[in-house]
Structures are given as structure tokens and as C-alpha cells.
Amino acid sequence: MTLLSWLYLIPGLTTLVWPIIFVLFFKEVRPVQWLYSVAAIVIGVAIMLYSCLFNVNLRGEYFIVILYCVVALFAPGLFGLFINKLTNSEGASSKIRALFAVPIVSSLIIVGSAMVAGRDTYRQYMENVMYNSDPSLIGVFEYDQLVIIGKYFFLAVLLVQIVWVVFSSIRRLMKYFVVLDNYMAANGRPKMENRNRVMLIIMGVSVLFCAIVLVTNPVYELENVGLIVAVSVITSLVSLLLGFVVSAASYTAEEMNGMLDLRDRRLGNISWLGPREQLARYKELSSQMEEIVNHQKGFLDRKLSFDDVCSKIGADPLDLTEAIRLIHGCNFMEYVDSLRIDRAIALMLLQSEDDDALMLRYKVLHTDFVKNIALRCGFNNEDNLKMVFQKQMGQSILEWISEGIQ
């Protein structure tokens, strides 16, 4: 049995190889590599603690069992966090992080039930129920409670977490491959080969397989030593290979965004999305901008600025610029000016109902008529209106009025 405990130590220790290499030999350790290190250390420690349970002297040790349960419950979440950081330009959102509530609450329940039972009862439970499968203790409330919470509840929470993390990771990785391909194509680099993808997926499945075997198949007899050796070898290889992949996956989603040029970088998340999603996002941004500038008459405010609108919407300035360019075919100030000119024209047409063309010409030339219109439409001064009018309509105000007369 001590031999078995040593076999379990091997994958535990190999899991620690990459974190140590990262920390001591990598010139720049990226956040994704830090997260991988944390996940690997926690998984390694969990495996080593598990191995302690088969050591003759630590068999059923109260503290070690509890520690193993707590550490093991946090391992899948941390691994998920690493995959999130790798594949999502924003890293793990607070919503994803909130899923840590599951291991926290489960640990509290497990530790609480173990402490209520007390050390002696717990040791008896481990020895009789877990190691020797003694049926005589089943039916006694204290032991039943430990079996339900310490065994079935723990296993259920752990397995649900592992399955969820592995499947969501595969889903995320598939999405990540698309972005990686786009990025590589944009930079004239070779795409990721299919066999590498297959390798990643196989590794994910192997992790799931090893975790399930290790957790659900505790080996107390030497007859299963072959299985344990196989699992130890697979886990060691997987952890080593995963370290290679992490250091080779030099482009995280975040970095890909960082490496693109200014416009693309500032486009941030949008450049991540597919064409349909991108267009939908641009439309949404544009309609939010129209709501503020057009429908709420923001263009009438002479102090209206692009930055104000961005901060009101909560959009990145270059995202919004791109959205306006795409939807309206102009930049922000041209769009605002066009609204102001529309309003100026409407006001002049309204005036033309009271005055004939000659009177209008007289007013334009000899009174503050244009200045008043300019100020009422959100322009800073008369010259500004004249200049923009000339640019947008291709003729001056006076020419436009004269044309109206003809």
C-alpha cells in the first residue's frame, strides 16, 4: 500500500514541473501561465494528498481527508479559470468567478459535517466504511451522514464540476481556434494544424478520464496496481504536455487583441465576434448613439462631444467610430453636423412661409438671421454653419435660397 501511495506521488510531482519551470526560467510569465501554474499546483497537491490516504501511517487521517476534499473541490474551477483566460479576451468575468461559490459552500458543508462528527467517529468511519466496507455501521445516523456528505455529496459536486469544466473548455477551445486562425491568416502565418487540435481535445478527454478513475476508483489492493500505474503515467504525460501547450499557445485571446493595430486593438471584443455578431453589435452601438444624439436632441447642445457620447453609452471610442462609419458612412462630427443642417434647413423653410425669397436674402445679408439659426441648431457660430452648409449641400446658404426662389 505504501508502494501505491508512492505511485500516486509521481503524477502529483510531475504536475508541479511546469509551474516551477515557468517561475524560474521564463523571462515573461503571462497571466494565462500563472493561472495554469495555480491550477496545476492545486491539482498536484490534491493528487498527493489523495496518495497520502493510501499510506499506512496516514490511512484515514482526519485532517488529510478533509484537506484533500477541500483542495480537490477547488481544482476544476481553477482549471476552468485558466481556460477562460486563454480563450476569452476579457478573461473570466465576475459571473464565471461566482461559480467558485460551489466549492466554497461545498467545502464548508463537508468540513462542518466532519467537525460535528468529531475526529474519533470520523476515523472509525474511514476505517470501517471506506476501507473495509463494513455494512454494520450503515444505518447509524452519524456514519450515514458522513457517507452522504463526505462521499456521495463530495463525489457528485466534484464530478459535476469536472464534466462542466471539460465540456465548457472544449467549447471554448473550438471558438478560440477560429479566432486564432483568423489572426494567423491576417498576419500571414500558418494556421494551427488539425492534429494539434485533436491532441488538445484528446488531452482534455484524458484529464477527464484520469480524474474520474482516480476519484471513483480508490485502490486498496495491489491487484489493481496496473490500473494505477497506467493512470499515473497518463496523468504525468498529460500534465507535462499541457505545460508545453500552454507555453506554446503564446497567443491568448487577450494578446491577439493587443498585437493587432490600434484600430483593431481598440475594437477589442468586437473583432472577436463572427461577422453576423459584429454587425449586430455595431447596429446596437449606432442605435444607442442615435438615441442620444438624434432622438434626445443631443445635437442641439453646442458642447456635445464624442467622448461624452462614448462614456454615456459605455462604448470604446473606436468601436463607436467604426459603427458610425459602417452604418452612416461618415464620422461622428459629420453625422451630428448633418442633423444640425437638417434642422437649419427646416427652420429656414419655416421662415420662408412668412417671408418671400427676397426678404430672406435681405435677412441673410443684413441681419443676425443666420447667426440665430446657427445657435438654435447647435452650431457654435454663424461661420461654422456656413462652412458646414457649403460642405454638405455643395452651395452656400445664399445660393440655396436663390435656387429656392427660382
Place this chain on the structure above:
Amino acid sequence: MNPDLLIFLIFLTPAMATLIWPIRTIFTSKPVLLAQWDLSAMQFMVSLAIVFFAANNYGIINHPYIGDVLYTIVCVFTFPFYYIFLCELTRHQGATLKDRRIAFMPPILYCIIFVVIVFNLGEEQYGEYAQRVLMRKDYSLTQNFFYNAMHIFGYWGFELFVFIQMVFFIGLGYFRLRRYRVRLIEYNPSLKSKARSAFMVAGLAFLSCLIIIYVVMNPYPETVAQMGVLYVLLIVFSAVQYMMGEYANMLDISVKQMLMAKRDSDDLSNSNTEQQ
């Protein structure tokens, strides 16, 4: 109730309280900075160290050396995380290879040597060492090479190692934070009051060290009054840990971000000029 278990539960309170800030950060911060992850890691280590210390001293871990090994490993890795946290916060390139080597190489080497010696001694011999040398101060055993090495590395070496780490990293942290304060005020003069928080972090780290030194030096309370003092100190310790996290949260602008924000605004104003 078993008095040992009672003391263990008393120790558990600050250990749990120390975790409040990391848990709060994970659930509420948006996003969590690398520096905040590092501080969280350090506080997890502190919490684990308290739990192992208590479990080891009050017979919750019923094994000759596993408690000592766990406590030692966790303790020697606590301060490196504090140092890495400060590097991430106060330097634009974060923790460099040199920083990481300074921080993590000594504890890794120390742990390897320590574990090898402990494993060489084995359970029986380690138990004998603990009984005779540590409890009864009978140094006759230390004539043997491994017992001697154990005493030098595991007892004196550990105390010295952690103490040097404490002085070195808190001292270095103070100077780093002082430089950071200057940059913070340069970046935005209105952050002057925020800059004061930088010193609070160093001060609180120092205070929590003093409390821990006291607790480690006087682990076995004999009277109710002594136990009361211990408990109050541990409560103060957990409050200090929480405040340290809060101040670190206030310093939510790392130098890296300051530089990036500046570069982005420069880029943006350049691109706006080009557009116009």
C-alpha cells in the same frame, strides 16, 4: 469539548476571516488585477499557515511529521507572494525573471532540502527527534548527521529563513511602494490621498508580522487571560489582513495600467487628429 479542539477552533476564526477579502475580490471585482490575484494567493497561504500551525500544535494532525512539513512549506511561500504582489503593482513590467528567482528559488530549494531530510529520518526517527530534542531539549541526538541537519534546517534554519524573508520583503516592499506613490501622484495629482494607502499596505504587513511572531513564540496559552490575549490578537490580525486587502483594492491602478492608459490616450488623440 476537547480543549485542544477548542483552541484549534479559535485559530480557525482568523484563518477564515483572512479569506474574506480574497473571496470578496473573486466575487465582486471586475476585473481582478494580477496584483490582486497575488495578494489573494498570499492571504490563502497565511490562512493555510494558521490552520496548519494550529492543527499541528493541538494534535489535530496525528502524525509525526506531515503537519510540520505542510506548515513549513506554506510558511516559506507566503512572503514571496507578497513580494510578487508588490512587483505587479509597482512596476510596469510586473515581476521580472530576477524578481521571481529572488522570491521563489530560496523557498523551493529550502523545501526540497527540508523534505529530503525529513523523509530520510522517517516517521520513527522524526518522532524521536521531536520528542527528545524539541520537547525535552535533549541535544545528545544531534551528534547524528541527519538529526543535526534536521535541527539546523528544520528548526533554526526555518526560523531564520522566514525572519530574513519577512525583513527583506517588507523592507523592499516599503521602498517599492514609496516609488509607486510618486508615480501615482505624477499620473494624477488628485490621487494624493489614495497614494497614502500605499504606505498603509506596508504598515499593515509589518503589523501582521509582529502579531504572528508573538503568536508563534507563545503558542500554548496556559491561563484564560493568556488565551484571551491570543484570541484578541488573532482577531486583530484578521482585521489587519482584511484592511490590507481593502487598501490594495484602493490601489487599483498598477503602474503598468497607468502607462497603458497614458499610451492609449496618446494613441487616441493622435488618431483623432489624423481623422480631423
